Amino acid sequence: xxxxxxxxxxxxxxxxxxxxxxxxxxxxxxxxxxxxxxxxxxxxxxxxxxxxxxxxxxxxxxxxxxxxxxxxxxxxxxxxxxxxxxxxxxxxxxxxxxxxxxxxxxxxxxxxxxxxxxxxxxxxxxxxxxxxxxxxxxxxxxxxxxxxxxxxxxxxxxxxxxxxxxxxxxxxxxxxxxxxxxxxxxxxxxxxxxxxxxxxxxxxxxxxxxxxxxxxxxxxxxxxxxxxxxxxxxxxxxxxxxxxxxxxxxxxxxxxxxxxxxxxxxxxxxxxxxxxxxxxxxxxxxxxxxxxxxxxxxxxxxxxxxxxxxxxxxxxxxxxxxxxxxxxxxxxxxxxxxxxxxxxxxxxxxxxxxxxxxxxxxxxxxxxxxxxxxxxxxxxxxxxxxxxxxxxxxxxxxxxxxxxxxxxxxxxxxxxxxxxxxxxxxxxxxxxxxxxxxxxxxxxxxxxxxxxxxxxxxxxxxxxxxxxxxxxxxxxxxxxxxxxxxx
Numbered sequence: 384x385x386x387x388x389x390x391x392x393x394x395x396x397x398x399x400x401x402x403x404x405x406x407x408x409x410x411x412x413x414x415x416x417x418x419x420x421x422x423x424x425x426x427x428x429x430x431x432x433x434x435x436x437x438x439x440x441x442x443x444x445x446x447x448x449x450x451x452x453x454x455x456x457x458x459x460x461x462x463x464x465x466x467x468x469x470x471x472x473x474x475x476x477x478x479x480x481x482x483x484x485x486x487x488x489x490x491x492x493x494x495x496x497x498x499x500x501x502x503x504x505x506x507x508x509x510x511x512x513x514x515x516x517x518x519x520x521x522x523x524x525x526x527x528x529x530x531x532x533x534x535x536x537x538x539x540x541x542x543x544x545x546x547x548x549x550x551x552x553x554x555x556x557x558x559x560x561x562x563x564x565x566x567x568x569x570x571x572x573x574x575x576x577x578x579x580x581x582x583x584x585x586x587x588x589x590x591x592x593x594x595x596x597x598x599x600x601x602x603x604x605x606x607x608x609x610x611x612x613x614x615x616x617x618x619x620x621x622x623x624x625x626x627x628x629x630x631x632x633x634x635x636x637x638x639x640x641x642x643x644x645x646x647x648x649x650x651x652x653x654x655x656x657x658x659x660x661x662x663x664x665x666x667x668x669x670x671x672x673x674x675x676x677x678x679x680x681x682x683x684x685x686x687x688x689x690x691x692x693x694x695x696x697x698x699x700x701x702x703x704x705x706x707x708x709x710x711x712x713x714x715x716x717x718x719x720x721x722x723x724x725x726x727x728x729x730x731x732x733x734x735x736x737x738x739x740x741x742x743x744x745x746x747x748x749x750x751x752x753x754x755x756x757x758x759x760x761x762x763x764x765x766x767x768x769x770x771x772x773x774x775x776x777x778x779x780x781x782x783x784x785x786x787x788x789x790x791x792x793x794x795x796x797x798x799x800x801x802x803x804x805x806x807x808x809x810x811x812x813x814x815x816x817x818x819x820x821x822x823x824x825x826x827x828x829x830x831x832x833x834x835x836x837x838x839x840x841x842x843x844x845x846x847x848x849x850x851x852x853x854x855x856x857x858x859x860x861x862x863x864x865x866x867x868x869x870x
Contacts, residue, residue, distance in 0.1 A: 486551065489525040492604075495797040501787035502528060502604065505635055505767035508783035510535040512633065516599035517584060519543065521572050521622050522615065526552030526565070528602050533561035539582055540565040541598075543572045543622075572622045587628040598626040602635040608702070609801045610641050610718075610763035611825065612869050614833045616730040623723070631778045634722035636765035641733075642790065643761050644714040645744050645819055646705060647754040652804040659696035663689060700801040700837070700869045705760060705791040711751050712744040714790070717761075717823050724772045732825040732835060742841075744819040748811035749848060756809035756817065759839060760800040762789045803867045809843055815857065818844045828868070840864040 493499065506513065506528070514536035520529040523542035529552070532540045542552055542565055549569035556562040568575050577584060577597065584597035601623055607613035623634065666688050670681045717739050720729060733740050746756060768784040770776070789798040811817060821841025828834040845858040 486525070486548075489548065489551075491797060493525065493527065495795070497787065497789075497793060497796045498604070501765070501767070501785050502602075502635075503531060504783070505785035506531045506535050506602070508785060509767075509781045512779050512781055513537045513600065517541075517597060518600045518602060519598045519622065519626055521601060521603040521619055522605060523552055523567065524548055524604075526555045526567065528604065529565045529567075530555065530559050530561055532600070532602060533564040537564060537600075539584075541577060542567045543575055544569055545571050572618050577626065587630055587632075593629070595625055596628050596632075598632060599628060600633045600635060601627055606639065606763060606765065606798065608798060608869060609700075609761040609825075609835075609837075610639055611730065611732060612833070612835050614730065614827065616720075616725075617727060619722075620725065620727055620730060630774055632723070632775075633770065633778060633781075636767050636787070637722050637770065638766040638768065639720045639722065640716055640764045640766075641718040641761065642714040642763065643717050643742060643759055643823055645711045645746055645756050646709045646758060646760045646802065647711055647751065648703065648705065648709055648757040648760075648802055648804065649755050649808060651701065651703065651802070652757045652808060655696050655701070655804055656806075659692055662692045662696065666692075694868065697804065697806055698865060698867050700761075700803050700867050702799045703760065703802045704795055704799050705802070707792045708751075710760070710791055711746045711754055711756060712819075715739070715742040715744065717742070721772055723770055723775055731827060733823060734826070735822065735824055740824065741822045742820070745852070746811060746817040746819065747848060748813050748815055748817070751811060754811055756805070756811065756819070756843075758802055758804040758808075760791070760802045761837075762791075762798070762800045764788045764790065801869060803837060803839055803865075805863075806865065809860075812845065814848050815845050816848050816850070818846070818852070820844075835869045837867045837869060838864065839867065 513532055515538045516536075518529075518532040518537045518540045520526070520532065520540065520542045523529050523544045525548065526542050526544075529540045529542035533556075540561075542549075542556075544552055544567065547569075549567050553562070553567045556565045556567065566578070568577075577595075579595070579597065586593045586596050601619070603615075603619050603622075605615040605619050607615065623632075627634070666685065670685070673679055673681050718733055718737070719739070748754075765787040766784065767781065767786070769780045770778045787796075789796045789800065791800060809817060809819075819841050820843075821839065824838040825835050826838075828836055840862065841864075842862045843858075843860040844856045846854055846856050
């Protein structure tokens, strides 16, 4: 869905951040970071959520949803658009959906040419797959993907949009001569119904279970930072299971993959540390001033204040547009999704024991002169290709596959990369190889099911460059573990 990617940053930062360009992410600005500590408008996630305790897991099934206007989750820890109370849905709209209705936000997405080129190539380059087909665009936003689907020859296109951006989408259809093909439906995709009888929509089979499965292709730009953030995948999966023809239907994109790599980003890491140090110095001065001027000792709150600042400045991921040479080792695939078969459980994150969540990086100092291991970065890719699952072996083949990467090698995208800075960098010694072994977990925040926390656990060793991977070790560090919030 079109501008959901900046939601948390905007709602955390308040109205000032609504006009912060994506390319200069709010979390790269010192002023914006400090402003975020005080932003707490009625339509934003409260500032305490921005600095929540690390590694907050989803609500347990027996736990009640907190009696708060700002808990953006159902009692089961799911996004509220499905099976959520009216209160939860209202909170989700205020915290998440309402910002989509701004054309300014839509423009930022549409100005991402790597994004636009990938979707345009996927749709227009496979016009034969769209000809005379029924298409659904989940989270249509301004409606540009729906326009392309119609231009590619689709018989019917249903453009689903939850916000009032739907009215702009209807105008776009009229202006581009496709209003007779594209029907804009305003509402949550979990709740809407298609005009089955009016448009004579036919399912793949006559069974009762498949009577709603009339859509040939679902297109959606649902991906958030590090792929999963914002949890829109839940809505897409429910739309797929309800509306897509199971044997011949296509998903655009068809497959997505998450990557992790150690990176050099020392300047930004030092800025974060400097800002953290400045915040603590200001606290010390504040405590002394309050005691001497007003006779009240605030020192008892020092530990809690330090925890807040550490979580905010040092243990929050940062949006970055890294250069290609910032990547210090071959990126590791940490999760791969087939959009025709992935489940709601898959959308909830990466858990200990899942395939590919453990990593083993080799950082060769001679290949990275002058570099320092500053942290890790995560990004994703999206494929638009033929189905690979067994049930879809009879589905139409795509003659012109398309590909989108949000990695450093591909230049700017509005998604950028999510950077997890180390609290202490790891030096690279000339003529030696540093090995990083560890694991990544990614789970939804308890307070907001659209946001995630990441646990990164690793240890480092060093050996001579010519030594075998399991050869003589010159240095062995202890296990380091940090939990970062993806705000």
